[in-house]
Amino acid sequence: MxxxxxxxxxxxxxxxxxxxxxxxxxxxxxxxxxxxxxxxxxxxxxxxxxxxxxxxxxxxxxxxxxxxxxxxxxxxxxxxxxxxxxxxxxxxxxxxxxxxxxxxxxxxxxxxxxxxxxxxxxxxxxxxxxxxxxxxxDMFATGAAQAKHVVDRTEKGDTLVLLKGSPTDPNAGVIAAGQMSVLQPLFDSGERVMGYENWTPGWDPAIARRSMEQALTTLNNNVQGVVSSNDGNAGAAIAAMHEQKGLVGNVPVTGLDCTVQALQLILLGEQTQCVWRxxxxxxxxxxxxxxxxxxxxxxxxxxxxxxxxxxxxxxxxxxVDYYEAVGTDGVAYVIEKDLSVSKEAVCDGVASDTDFCKS
Missing domain, CATH: 3.40.50.2300 (Response regulator)
Known part of the structure; x- marks a missing residue:
């Protein structure tokens, strides 16, 4: 052919x-x-x-x-x-x-x-x-990395929320399968609790936010980790948690793509991980x-x-390979490697007062 x-x-x-x-x-x-x-x-x-x-x-x-x-x-x-x-x-x-x-x-x-x-x-x-x-x-591996990040930052019996991707995106199912390869044995044993899960048609952050709001209502804010399949979902989850007390900054939240907004949220300590390709x-x-x-x-x-x-x-x-960005070192790595992301853009606005941006 x-x-x-x-x-x-x-x-x-x-x-x-x-x-x-x-x-x-x-x-x-x-x-x-x-x-x-x-x-x-x-x-x-x-x-x-x-x-x-x-x-x-x-x-x-x-x-x-x-x-x-x-x-x-x-x-x-x-x-x-x-x-x-x-x-x-x-x-x-x-x-x-x-x-x-x-x-x-x-x-x-x-x-x-x-x-x-x-x-x-x-x-x-x-x-x-x-x-x-x-x-x-390897999207299966990226999903597994997201799940492992949250598992490593939560404890036995903690309740997790899964904000999955668009059901029509073939990658979303592979990412979710990677996440469940880590999480299902823990859900089965009771080491972690599946509190809420939902797909996000079109990867629409507005839908992801409604899902997170529903999760918080259903679980009465008893959420210790958010396994989010991309940065749009992560930002939406964080926005929903901002309306409650004591969650933002204490609940690990994963992402994918390492957008400028996601890197800013990492510097602020609100999003804790993103997978960068x-x-x-x-x-x-x-x-x-x-x-x-x-x-x-x-x-x-x-x-x-x-x-x-x-x-x-x-x-x-x-x-192609992928990189798991965590903390300021992760932010610095993405800025260095991704020509479309600059420190000036990341440090504009909400993240400008962070130590990373002042250095």
Missing amino acids: LNSIKKNLSKLATGTAMSMLAVGYAAPAMAEDLVVMLLPENVNARWESQDAFFFKKAMAGLAPDAVVEVFNANNDTAAQQRQAEQALTRGAKVLVVIPIDGEAAAVIADQAEEAGVPAIAYDRMMQSANTDFWVQA PFEEMATVTAKVTAALLKGEDATSLTQGTVTNAAEAEIPFVP
Whole structure:
């Protein structure tokens, strides 16, 4: 299939629908090597400010003649499918897809296969046998790290709240499975108590906050730890706990992505952990795969084995590492390694009076 990108594709169609959705610039009428990156939503700022930014930056160096366009579906699976269809009609040579819904996005991979176009699943898996590559960190391990962080900071009999991710995001289930690999034996033995758990459709912080408020009401504030699957959920949980006495700063709260807000909350002692993935590395290795595909080259040298997706297909896996940020050392590490995060941004506003920001 990968060699099929050499086939002649239909001439690019002009139109305004995709250019209106483009991130940062209008779409050109024609492109010799058009690469399209499809983002899932704008609830999490990382997609545009980090993943798309670093991907375009890497592509500019690796394939300077290629035209890279980025589109955001704003949590609308039908819109994401339309964007993919339009990209293929216009002659895209490679699709890089961050699916809103891994099952629904299988259609995108299947249509790309029909057009002879490679489809790379970035961060989230497309549950299709026609997915060509998957770029991701070990999300099971990140979930286990979140759970272990809370377990290490709580005691026998303590009650935990689990704020899980979006049920349509294939990563959310893997993260939750990683968490439960640590927590289930403790729940079974009574070492810890499952007080409340809920999914967060669309990773919407407003939904996560309502879940946390419900948990506090149901448990009468008897909460000693929050296993939160990402930073948006963590911030929402902390906001809900601020309305009660004696919880914020005493209840460990985990996260994922290490957003500026999360790093500020860590400096304030309100969020205690976040898992950081090197988005620049993820985007760069994706650009390397993409550039190889544009040249008709074999990109499997960049992979490390395969991963079986829900379609029971073996998908070549391109792995990246992760880092568990805890305390000021963790904040400093992320600032040093993540080019999209600066100390000035972290130390702006609520965190400005912390010792870290004054040093």
